[in-house]
Amino acid sequence: MALVIAVVSGKGGTGKTLVAVNLALALAGEGLQVRLIDCDVEEPNDHLFLRPEIRYTEQVELAVPRVDPEKCDLCRTCVDFCAFNALALAGNRIMVFDELCHSCGGCSLLCPNDAVREESVTIGSVECGSARGKSGSEVIRFCQGVLKIGEPRATPIVQRLKERFEEGAVNILDGGPGTGCSVMETVRGADYCLLVTEPTQFGLHDLGMALQMVQELGVPHGVIINKYIPGGCGVETWCVSNGLQVHLRIPYRREYSLLYSRGLNLVEEIPEWRGRFIHVFRRVEEEVEELLNRGRSTKDGVGNPDRHPIVK
């Protein structure tokens, strides 16, 4: 079984990458099998902090329609069917807007004249490899998705990344900002979600949106407060009143911002952080196990007995 932990935030720049990368490094340092998957395909940054060796690249393609003008009799079946307005009748031909197409295949299936075939277009890539920590002993299996410039469809790349989950490993998914489709796809089906926030009104507001999203998806969750200032903006009070566990507080220090700006990692530069991130993981692990046990005792067959222990 794979354990999957997603890291999201709502607001951008709160420290998703920091949490995902440092958690991965801390766990790898403990000898755990770790796979870090950067699902922020619009702006993937984990690689900057881990400098992985990429050994495998695969293009992510989508099938888009191409209309054969010889066979097309301009019946408009495809145009009328397409819910995304990716096809339009312009004069005496059908125009295709690739970037609006969701690749549902309806146009080619429904065309009465068999005039629509599909062609693959590349929307980005998935890159995999491995990274070593500073000490050289910890190994992190690494994957990232990279959206092609000018391409709006990010979600299919996240879907492809999710095929890379590793059995027996802790899979850490670094999500993008916001609560839109690619972030929802990142969180959907995860065992746990870490919500990273900061003590500003913006951070708090967007934490509320992210919380609604994980609740809607039914994923267990806890909070990490970055750039922490005691009492700052009432984030902690808010968490308590919403029944949220705060797993970690990373204080607001210029030194930490500086490390981050240089692409250096907290757990490697300031060793006490290693233990703190491992502690977060142990709490997450406990919570997930407890939920599984609860599921098993109430409903037969919900929990998977092979699942224990999650991490040996």
Next chain:
Amino acid sequence: MSVKQLVVLSGKGGTGKTTLTAALAEQVERTLVADCDVEAPNLYLLLRPRTIRSYVVNVSRKASIDPEICTYCGECQKVCRFGAISGFQVERHACEGCGLCERVCPAGAVSMEEPAGGEIFVGETPYGKMVWARLALGEEASGKVVSQVRMEAQALAVEEGYDLILVDGSPGIGCPVIASVSGADMVLVVAEPTLSGRHDLARVLDTVSFFQIPSLVCINKCDLNEEEAKRIRAECFCRGVEVVAEIPYIEELAEAARLCVTPMDVLEGGAADLLRRLYDEVMGRMGIQSSRPMA
């Protein structure tokens, strides 16, 4: 005179888009402000608009199977490429609303529902009208809601004779960003001098030039890492993109963000001058006569 549109972007989140958008809005005599970061809309927290009207928009469809009519033939499941149908039920979050299942169902058991995608708000701020949105719970098609916000803003600007629409964009380079910039006159990218900030700046500048929109850069917190700031300047120089302002880390600005007060209200002296310069430079490049109410 036609309405000009300035879109504030960043690539990386948390570089200061919303704070600087508010600082620009505060200085212009009259502007229409549109918050196109519908997944994490924060600008209304700063500008505190009074809502004038709001309406619900439907942007996506979701399939639904009526178990009373379903004959369990499995045709719908066979054609769905999104893996949204299993056990003759629709997984709402996986459904993209193409409607192919409805089309192929021989029993007519599938219908397409149009849940509320979000709510569009029009409000009044001390600086002019503002348009923003709240995404409905579970709505994923944020790009379409962004387009709705922009359409409302454009209609309102024409109707009420605004010459500038100031758009607060979202982080990233994907669907919502593309929906925010299409047809804009200028993009202002707020960059921060960190390794990831520089990397993300390059991706957002690539995206903006892909759509052939001119861009300007403002380096925020420019004194955080002088090495990275230098590299950003070099990167911009090579691309022929002008760095119009550099704003150091200002404690009052960080505090303003924490407490949600508009930046020009709390800044004094040199710090306020920097934001005034940013405003003058941007408006100058856009060919808008800067008429500052407080000057």
